[in-house]
Amino acid sequence: SQQGEEDPQALSIQEGENATMNCSYKTSINNLQWYRQNSGRGLVHLILIRSNEREKHSGRLRVTLDTSKKSSSLLITASRAADTASYFCATDVNDYKLSFGAGTTVTVRA
Amino acid sequence: GAVVSQHPSWVICKSGTSVKIECRSLDFQATTMFWYRQFPKQSLMLMATSNEGSKATYEQGVEKDKFLINHASLTLSTLTVTSAHPEDSSFYICSASPGTVTTEAFFGQGTRLTVV
Numbered sequence: 001s002q003q004g005e006e007d008p009q010a011l012s013i014q015e016g017e018n019a020t021m022n023c024s025y026k027t028s029i030n031n032l033q034w035y036r037q038n039s040g041r042g043l044v045h046l047i048l049i050r051s052n053e054r055e056k057h058s059g060r061l062r063v064t065l066d067t068s069k070k071s072s073s074l075l076i077t078a079s080r081a082a083d084t085a086s087y088f089c090a091t092d093v094n095d096y097k098l099s100f101g102a103g104t105t106v107t108v109r110a
Numbered sequence: 111g112a113v114v115s116q117h118p119s120w121v122i123c124k125s126g127t128s129v130k131i132e133c134r135s136l137d138f139q140a141t142t143m144f145w146y147r148q149f150p151k152q153s154l155m156l157m158a159t160s161n162e163g164s165k166a167t168y169e170q171g172v173e174k175d176k177f178l179i180n181h182a183s184l185t186l187s188t189l190t191v192t193s194a195h196p197e198d199s200s201f202y203i204c205s206a207s208p209g210t211v212t213t214e215a216f217f218g219q220g221t222r223l224t225v226v
C-alpha cells in the first residue's frame with residue numbers, strides 16, 4: 001500500500017526557476033528515494049537519502065529529510081525543459097519493497 | 111547504472127487471451143524482482159514480489175491466478191496476464207536491485223497493455 005503523499009500534485013514553472021516538491025510518509029523508514037518518470041516510460045532513480053541523513057545533493061538536485069516530521073523535499077534548481085516529468089518519492093517499508101507517493105507532475109516552460 | 115529490460119513495450123490483445131511480459135536484468139543477478147501497475151496519472155502500485163526459485167508474493171487484492179509470475183532464473187521474471195479483460199489495461203513496470211534495499215531500484219521501460 002502507498003504511504004507517501006506528495007504535494008503539489010502539479011507544478012508549472014519557467015525555465016531557469018527552481019522547483020520544490022514535498023513528500024510525507026507515515027511509518028519509520030530505512031531510507032527515502034526520489035525517482036523521475038517521463039511520460040509513458042519507466043522510472044529513473046535520482047537520489048537516495050538514508051534515515052540518518054538530513055540533506056543530500058546531486059548536481060542540481062537537493063533533497064532534505066526530516067524524520068521527526070516524516071517528510072522529505074526535493075528541490076530542482078535552475079530547471080530546464082528536460083526536467084519536465086513526474087517525480088515520485090519512495091520509502092522502503094520492509095522486505096526490500098518500495099512504497100511510492102502519489103507523485104508531482106512538473107512542467108518546465110521554455 | 112544497472113540495466114533492466116522489459117519486453118514488450120506495448121501490446122494490444124483481445125479479451126480472453128493471455129499476455130506475457132518479460133523483465134530481464136541485463137548486467138546483474140536479481141533474486142528478487144518487483145511488478146507494479148500504474149494507471150494514468152497515478153502512482154505505482156506494487157502487485158507482487160517475484161522470488162527466484164520460489165513462489166511469488168502477492169499484495170493484498172491482487173489475484174495470483176490472474177497475474178502469474180515466474181522467476182525461473184536470476185535474470186528473468188515474467189508476468190502473465192491470463193484471460194485478459196479491458197479492465198486489465200494498464201501500464202505494467204518491473205524493477206530489480208543488484209543489492210539490498212539500501213541501494214537504488216532499477217526499472218524496466220514499462221509495458222503498455224491494451225485489452226480490446
